Amino acid sequence: MARRDRWVMLTTLVVLQAVTIVIGIYAMTTGLSLGTLTGGASPTRPTASSPAEGASPVPVVTSGPVLARLPAKSGDGPLPTKTTLTRQLTDAAGDRALGDRVGAVVIDTVTGERLFGVNPDVAITPASTTKVVVCAAALASLGPDAKLATRVVQGAKPGAIVLVGGGDPMLAGPSAKPTYPKQASLSVLAARTAAALKKQGVQKITLSYDASLFVGPAKSSGWKRNYIPDGEVAPVHALAMDEGRQDPRSNTPRVSDPAEHAAEAFAGQLAKRGVAVSGSVRRAKAPAGAAELARVDSAPLYALVEHTLTRSDNDFAEALLRHTAIKEGQEASFAGGAKAVNTVLRRLGVTQQVTLTDGSGLSIQNRIAPSTLAQVIAMAGSPRHPELHAVASGMPIAGFSGTLGNGSRFTTRDSKDQVGLVRAKTGTLNHVNTLAGLATTKDGRLVTFAFMADRVPVNAEPVLDRLAAIVSRSS
Numbered sequence: 001m002a003r004r005d006r007w008v009m010l011t012t013l014v015v016l017q018a019v020t021i022v023i024g025i026y027a028m029t030t031g032l033s034l035g036t037l038t039g040g041a042s043p044t045r046p047t048a049s050s051p052a053e054g055a056s057p058v059p060v061v062t063s064g065p066v067l068a069r070l071p072a073k074s075g076d077g078p079l080p081t082k083t084t085l086t087r088q089l090t091d092a093a094g095d096r097a098l099g100d101r102v103g104a105v106v107i108d109t110v111t112g113e114r115l116f117g118v119n120p121d122v123a124i125t126p127a128s129t130t131k132v133v134v135c136a137a138a139l140a141s142l143g144p145d146a147k148l149a150t151r152v153v154q155g156a157k158p159g160a161i162v163l164v165g166g167g168d169p170m171l172a173g174p175s176a177k178p179t180y181p182k183q184a185s186l187s188v189l190a191a192r193t194a195a196a197l198k199k200q201g202v203q204k205i206t207l208s209y210d211a212s213l214f215v216g217p218a219k220s221s222g223w224k225r226n227y228i229p230d231g232e233v234a235p236v237h238a239l240a241m242d243e244g245r246q247d248p249r250s251n252t253p254r255v256s257d258p259a260e261h262a263a264e265a266f267a268g269q270l271a272k273r274g275v276a277v278s279g280s281v282r283r284a285k286a287p288a289g290a291a292e293l294a295r296v297d298s299a300p301l302y303a304l305v306e307h308t309l310t311r312s313d314n315d316f317a318e319a320l321l322r323h324t325a326i327k328e329g330q331e332a333s334f335a336g337g338a339k340a341v342n343t344v345l346r347r348l349g350v351t352q353q354v355t356l357t358d359g360s361g362l363s364i365q366n367r368i369a370p371s372t373l374a375q376v377i378a379m380a381g382s383p384r385h386p387e388l389h390a391v392a393s394g395m396p397i398a399g400f401s402g403t404l405g406n407g408s409r410f411t412t413r414d415s416k417d418q419v420g421l422v423r424a425k426t427g428t429l430n431h432v433n434t435l436a437g438l439a440t441t442k443d444g445r446l447v448t449f450a451f452m453a454d455r456v457p458v459n460a461e462p463v464l465d466r467l468a469a470i471v472s473r474s475s
Helices: 002-030 064-068 082-093 127-142 186-199 258-272 301-311 314-327 334-348 370-380 386-394 461-473
Strands: 102-108 114-118 149-154 160-164 204-210 292-297 422-429 432-440 446-453
Touching (some): 082 114, 102 370, 127 301, 127 314, 127 422, 127 432, 160 258, 204 258, 301 314, 314 334, 370 432, 370 446, 446 461
Parallel strands (some): 160 204
Antiparallel strands (some): 102 114, 102 446, 149 160, 149 292, 432 446
């Protein structure tokens, strides 16, 4: 054993000596110092204890200069060159396809500095980019985790119950397929109601429904007559299922009375669960303080906002307008919602008034300035407003999702290279094309833009895509 131990010791000493020689040779040829190995000062510049003449003539390349060229944080790279950006955007904004009234603005999301502007403060018909300010106001007012409840309560008489609409138009009917975000279900509500009634020994009831949460006209004065027949939107009611669709898989036809339609379907679901509904289903006000039998809740507001913006959901945008009104102490109507949105925007620091006669942007009477849209979107992309982040994450991605992923956007030679690099909300009406969103420049700066035209001869969408692409590839 002693001889074996001596051989192990000798072999170890030989290996250590060899390693020492190799390190010494490497240090002499590369200028490697002990400070480098022990985490001391970099040999690239002298320190108080290492005179300049003692420094290695061959500098050690570190990652310092490379890292210094990267943004300190995501979205905070150098600003794009204003002159180049202005020249390119001015040329594109002059395209005849945009018509003779164009508003455009690009701002730095970090500082709010305006990088480009053409009529940035002129109020223009926004079309569906209206949803940006409505969704932002709803998030700021109600909070991103708020949920919308559809309830069943005891009626005024024994054996009477009331279905109470909570302003959730995405309440799923019996034939709806699962979607994201997960919808509250009328069938689940019926099952919970039947279970509660059976606990009370009740098997026969009278049913009424309360849709009084929303007030005022069910249609906006700025809507064209064909919007409801064509399936663009349903009459706005606080109780609805499948957003007022006769068939949840098709936009047409929309039912004339969404509240009654939902209540009738609810009665049918109760009957399937052994609760007989006697008489006709009628509209009635739920008694104040009535005991709750059952309820179902919507997905959180942030998920609903993402859905609204990605899919440009007109029906849910109208619901959000009214819920914001309720939270802000206004009546839950088109007019009350408009007042509430302006109140919330002022609280956020947006000083320019917006003119709204609906929440979806279908109204041709709405007016919003490009600078206002860009300012709200910039807030959504800012760490100072985490409650608004769903506005940014809900915007369609160029060439991939929502209204920018339908195969007709960002397909031309001058925009297709920015597929996947632009996030924006679209707006389209007759003679109106708008696009407002976010892009990260080539150097990593997060910027916000809004491009709007409401006297478009035919179709200006390819030009708007080109404008956004110019912003995205700028440096």
